[in-house]
Amino acid sequence: MRVILIAGTTKTAAIDGISAAGATSRLLMHTPSADAEIISYGLPIQAPVTPVSPSGCPTPAVITRAIRERIGFDLTVVDAGLARPTGAPTVSVGAHPGRDIREQDPVPTAPEAFIKAREFGQSLPDDRIIIGETIPGGTTTALAVCRALGVDAPISSSLPTNPLGLKQEVAQKALSTADINPGQAAHNPKQAVRTVGDPVLAVAAGVTAGAVESGTDVILGGGTQLLTVAALVRHAGVSDRATLATTSYLDADVTGLNEIATILNLELIITDPGFDACGVDAGPVAEYTNGVAKEGAGMGGALALAAEANRLDEVLPAVQHVLNRIES
Amino acid sequence: MRVILIAGTTKTAAIDGISAAGATSRLLMHTPSADAEIISYGLPIQAPVTPVSPSGCPTPAVITRAIRERIGFDLTVVDAGLARPTGAPTVSVGAHPGRDIREQDPVPTAPEAFIKAREFGQSLPDDRIIIGETIPGGTTTALAVCRALGVDAPISSSLPTNPLGLKQEVAQKALSTADINPGQAAHNPKQAVRTVGDPVLAVAAGVTAGAVESGTDVILGGGTQLLTVAALVRHAGVSDRATLATTSYLDADVTGLNEIATILNLELIITDPGFDACGVDAGPVAEYTNGVAKEGAGMGGALALAAEANRLDEVLPAVQHVLNRIES
Numbered sequence: 001m002r003v004i005l006i007a008g009t010t011k012t013a014a015i016d017g018i019s020a021a022g023a024t025s026r027l028l029m030h031t032p033s034a035d036a037e038i039i040s041y042g043l044p045i046q047a048p049v050t051p052v053s054p055s056g057c058p059t060p061a062v063i064t065r066a067i068r069e070r071i072g073f074d075l076t077v078v079d080a081g082l083a084r085p086t087g088a089p090t091v092s093v094g095a096h097p098g099r100d101i102r103e104q105d106p107v108p109t110a111p112e113a114f115i116k117a118r119e120f121g122q123s124l125p126d127d128r129i130i131i132g133e134t135i136p137g138g139t140t141t142a143l144a145v146c147r148a149l150g151v152d153a154p155i156s157s158s159l160p161t162n163p164l165g166l167k168q169e170v171a172q173k174a175l176s177t178a179d180i181n182p183g184q185a186a187h188n189p190k191q192a193v194r195t196v197g198d199p200v201l202a203v204a205a206g207v208t209a210g211a212v213e214s215g216t217d218v219i220l221g222g223g224t225q226l227l228t229v230a231a232l233v234r235h236a237g238v239s240d241r242a243t244l245a246t247t248s249y250l251d252a253d254v255t256g257l258n259e260i261a262t263i264l265n266l267e268l269i270i271t272d273p274g275f276d277a278c279g280v281d282a283g284p285v286a287e288y289t290n291g292v293a294k295e296g297a298g299m300g301g302a303l304a305l306a307a308e309a310n311r312l313d314e315v316l317p318a319v320q321h322v323l324n325r326i327e328s
Numbered sequence: 329m330r331v332i333l334i335a336g337t338t339k340t341a342a343i344d345g346i347s348a349a350g351a352t353s354r355l356l357m358h359t360p361s362a363d364a365e366i367i368s369y370g371l372p373i374q375a376p377v378t379p380v381s382p383s384g385c386p387t388p389a390v391i392t393r394a395i396r397e398r399i400g401f402d403l404t405v406v407d408a409g410l411a412r413p414t415g416a417p418t419v420s421v422g423a424h425p426g427r428d429i430r431e432q433d434p435v436p437t438a439p440e441a442f443i444k445a446r447e448f449g450q451s452l453p454d455d456r457i458i459i460g461e462t463i464p465g466g467t468t469t470a471l472a473v474c475r476a477l478g479v480d481a482p483i484s485s486s487l488p489t490n491p492l493g494l495k496q497e498v499a500q501k502a503l504s505t506a507d508i509n510p511g512q513a514a515h516n517p518k519q520a521v522r523t524v525g526d527p528v529l530a531v532a533a534g535v536t537a538g539a540v541e542s543g544t545d546v547i548l549g550g551g552t553q554l555l556t557v558a559a560l561v562r563h564a565g566v567s568d569r570a571t572l573a574t575t576s577y578l579d580a581d582v583t584g585l586n587e588i589a590t591i592l593n594l595e596l597i598i599t600d601p602g603f604d605a606c607g608v609d610a611g612p613v614a615e616y617t618n619g620v621a622k623e624g625a626g627m628g629g630a631l632a633l634a635a636e637a638n639r640l641d642e643v644l645p646a647v648q649h650v651l652n653r654i655e656s
Binding site for chain 1: 368369370371373374404405406413415416417418419420447448451452453454
């Protein structure tokens with residue numbers, strides 16, 4: 001089993017109030033680089049920070065790493081527009097950081113990155129892969145892409161209270177700058193991602209399309225963005241069944257998950273990591289039970305692996321082990 | 329346990345008769361990219377070829393991968409000047425492909441790559457690492473660097489008959505172009521690598537120096553080039569003990585291995601993979617017993633791991649399993 005983490009950035013994340021994927025807006029741009037290091041090495045090695053939400057909730061990369069330490073899986077990080085250096089090894093597909101989607105042509109590298117990522121996905125020898133993502137601001141760009149495709153996907157948030165009005169406003173501005181009406185980019189996923197999306201969506205959709213069409217079982221491990229990836233893949237003409245594996249926190253945050261999964265021909269797996277287990281002190285990950293973070297960095301996919309192995313009860317102790325290492 | 333594969337190129341490999349690390353000189357430049365893919369994925373995924381010697385001996389990366397499949401270890405590939413694309417994830421330290429060392433200033437990126445690689449080595453969280461290399465033509469550049477440092481290291485070859493006269497001629501020309509007398513670059517490892525070396529030596533020496541000085545146990549898994557790395561590290565003023573783990577084929581090819589190990593404060597581990605085991609058909613890896621390849625891509629280090637785990641007897645079947653996958 002291989003987890004493929006698609007890691008990149010969009011300047012859209014710098015819009016005040018959009019993302020909780022970092023303690024401050026200055027640190028947001030380091031989050032994908034740090035997440036990649038945490039899953040690769042067990043702690044940040046060159047990134048200056050362990051990503052936490054403003055309320056101190058640790059990045060979902062910690063949960064994915066913890067499960068990796070217990071269950072074991074191969075990891076490949078794909079550079080989908082990292083804006084800060086990382087000590088994690090990455091595969092290059094020619095992606096660059098995305099600009100704010102309220103600007104003209106925010107992801108000019110999207111079409112070529114999609115093509116190269118698709119070739120990479122086709123070339124993978126694995127029977128089964130999990131695709132995860134890390135990109136602050138990614139649910140807002142996902143919303144804009146869904147609008148452009150004419151797909152009605154539920155939009156979650158890393159914040160306990162979803163700033164959905166702000167996201168809709170940003171997405172609306174993006175479509176209007178790009179001069180695209182809702183649904184006008186249907187069947188043109190490269191255009192949708194290039195004009196109103198982000199490089200992680202381009203690369204994740206490319207890898208997924210390539211892997212699915214070459215016969216690999218693909219588990220999309222995540223929420224809003226991975227649903228958007230599935231929509232992009234369907235609009236690229238790849239219809240084979242895939243799986244969406246997400247967390248109970250994401251499921252609790254949105255409505256219509258089952259419906260959109262059915263529309264996109266996705267099997268749905270929802271896993272509760274049990275951070276609210278009675279009598280156990282969950283420490284800072286208790287913030288997850290308060291609706292912070294919810295998903296990201298392959299967390300839902302990794303939890304599905306732990307559930308499949310009947311080892312979900314090991315996740316919380318493993319997470320605490322990783323957090324102790326990071327804090328020491 | 330983490331294996332760190334330092335993968336790069338030098339145009340020195342294109343000199344006729346220098347290297348057996350590829351079936352033809354055109355394919356030589358793909359060898360490090362393919363080796364990285366083989367250890368990462370179990371077969372080449374985007375590289376056009378599985379590296380074999382002109383006589384059909386498969387790359388030592390196959391042995392390292394086979395041991396990874398049985399014993400298990402983390403892998404990090406560092407891009408030390410790859411000249412062809414690779415689907416393997418790599419860490420960047422700013423290295424570029426090296427030019428022919430008979431030309432002026434063949435590795436201008438060496439000093440900065442050494443510094444960045446040293447920071448990377450310092451940042452590694454592992455207790456123990458193995459450093460391996462893949463660079464066709466690397467024993468010739470290693471010879472030139474040893475001359476420049478004034479170190480008398482034994483020079484092996486991937487060819488059954490070592491073209492030592494040719495290597496000495498190339499190294500002599502390199503020193504004369506660089507206007508360096510033998511020993512004149514002592515205590516100046518960055519200058520030695522920049523003027524007569526290759527980017528893999530710069531990066532491997534940097535990672536080793538950084539890891540050793542931050543308390544990591546370092547096993548140099550290889551032959552001539554890893555001895556040269558040890559010499560560079562000593563000339564950088566880092567004197568802590570390290571280990572050189574190599575193959576019985578390398579040991580059989582050179583004289584004075586014990587002496588140079590003592591001089592460089594290296595514990596020496598020599599492992600015989602048992603490819604000449606009676607009654608077993610070793611297939612194309614039998615070429616190793618004829619003195620082809622001998623070392624490379626961390627093979628000696630991986631074999632030391634297998635020996636430590638008392639599982640050397642599994643290596644040949646595991647190698648055959650990998651070869652069957654590659655050939656199917």
